[in-house]
Amino acid sequence: MIRNIIPTSSIFKSYDIRGIYPDEINEDNIYLITQSILKFFQDQAKNTNVKVGVSHDMRLSAPKLYPGALQALKDGGACVWNFDLLSTPTFYFAVSHNNLPFGFILSASHNSPRYTGFKIVTNINNKIIKVGKNSGLDTIKKYSISGLKNKHTGGGIIERESILKDEVDSALSKVDISKIKPIKIVVDAANAMGSLYIEELFSRLPCKLVKMNFNLDGSFPAHDPNPLVDKNLIDVRKKVVEVGADLGIAPDGDGDRIIFIDENGEKIPASFLGSLIIKKLLQRYKGATIMFSVTEILTPRSITEEMGGKFIITPVGHTHITNLMHQSNALFAGEISGHYFFKDTGGTESGVFTIVNVLEILSSLAKPISQLIHDVRRSFASGEYNFSTDKADIIMERLKSDYKSGSLMTIDGIAVDYPTWRFSVRSSNTEPLIRLNVEARTQEGMKVKLNELINKIKALGAKKHND
The missing domain is CATH 3.40.120.10 (Alpha-D-Glucose-1,6-Bisphosphate, subunit A, domain 3)
Incomplete structure (x- = not known):
């Protein structure tokens, strides 16, 4: 009925x-x-x-x-x-x-x-x-x-x-499969949808796949399918080290976000992983447009400019980014949540395209993934800090005033740039929270400015939020 x-x-x-x-x-x-x-x-x-x-x-x-x-x-x-x-x-x-x-x-x-x-x-x-x-x-x-x-x-x-074969065919047509070596990879699929395209992709490659939580189960018995929460990465990080894998992969529940783990079991920040892909793509597509969301841009922007590309900063949010990619005819986009977008997939996220690009890079350069990340790193990032508050607008206005000597951007909350560091503060779309990200050219500089901003935000009445 x-x-x-x-x-x-x-x-x-x-x-x-x-x-x-x-x-x-x-x-x-x-x-x-x-x-x-x-x-x-x-x-x-x-x-x-x-x-x-x-x-x-x-x-x-x-x-x-x-x-x-x-x-x-x-x-x-x-x-x-x-x-x-x-x-x-x-x-x-x-x-x-x-x-x-x-x-x-x-x-x-x-x-x-x-x-x-x-x-x-x-x-x-x-x-x-x-x-x-x-x-x-x-x-x-x-x-x-x-x-x-x-x-x-x-x-x-x-x-x-099933459309899976066609999707994998399309992704593999964009890389040189002969370059991909028998890399050992651990994937924790979280009993969720990424397991489907991972299975199809790795059935066509010489890599050794170590599977974790591949049976589909909407009760998520192993852990929630959110790889941005550190506790959900504990098992895959341990397994990478335990089996001596070259790489770890953790897709989210519906498979549109992916977090990568290096051979030492350390989480790779998405802005650095994205920069690896940017460098690879701009070697082939000279002068192309690259996008990254406003929260972390120092390394992606530096790599894009070094490679002769055009860099555009976007608001946070996969809907915004996909639609902005079309307006700017962008080749690639990323954000720190592990969304990676490709022109070749209609401006949408693609786990398959992301993985095959990383595998080709890892195979052709013959260095550990941690070394490749070190080679592209141009900055140090704090990660995201959340604060509970019902005074987001007041806090952001105060920060604008306190940091008025910097270059201000307001496409998503506020972002303020200085020659050697920057920060962004934006409101959550769904909760009474503000989100802080800090980047700097040195780790010490990042820590100093992070502590400075945390203290300012707390002094304005916000409380650090436990995610």
Whole structure:
């Protein structure tokens, strides 16, 4: 039975739809939410019989929710391409590769088991546009809370075969496979979606794969699928050292973020790993445009400029970055959360493209990954510090005044640059937090400025937040 229960408006976030199952997203409202997404697609196409690619992740709620979503699309007149179980990057590839104008994946990324949600895209000339708050999500929200009815004839469902082989073929066509050596790699898939593309990729390469937590299980029995939380990396870091691996890899829940571990079991900052890729790509694509998010830019910008590329700073957030890549015709982009974006994948994240580029670099340069990172490092970064506060605007105005001698940027909170160091402070989109990042050309300089800023922020009433 179809139950058109109006969802709470709080599930509509900045970049996606996300909520707790069954409290916020459930069998009672999945139909209405999906029909509202479809109505947005139909508005864009000025046609009711649109093609829509859909898939879902391994969450325990997916078998209960996905059938209702498919039915809503069919009842609304859509031609549904059902790709079933996919990671988010593979879903993006499926939409682009098949030239589908619209799509969504039922997923809650790296969140804990009780969450579910939608990541929604449109596709123009194989350029993926992610639907966020200012690019359609507000319209979908309006339709959902109005109790929209969207019935049209002509709908149907086409079951599609796995797209994984095509995705891996595409990635491998961009590198010299003959250069990839039998590297030993540990991957902790966190019982989540990255295991699918990892299995397919490494079945085609001479590398020795040491697998951890590869069986799909939406209860995440080993640990939460968020590799940005240090405790979730403990096992993979130990295993890399234990087996003498050359590299460790930890994808997140839906596979669109990847954290890398060096041969010593140390986490590699994404801005440094991204800089390795930047250097490789700019050797081939002279003068190309590179992007990195505002929180950490010193090393990526330095490497880009040394290699003759053009560097653009972006706001934080995968939706912003993908859409800005199209505007600037950027070759590559990254951010410290482990999202790596490629022009070749429609401006979206790709775990497969990221991994094959790293493997080619590691194989061809014949140095440990820690040495390669040392060679590109041009700065020292604090990592992200979070502070609880309901006075974010007041704190940022005070910091702007205190550091007015620096060069100010306001594309996402505030960022202030000096010749040898910089910092950024921005508000969380979802919590009463501000986030601080500090970079400097020397480690000592970074520590001094980090302590200085922490003390200032605390003095303004914020409390250090325990993530």
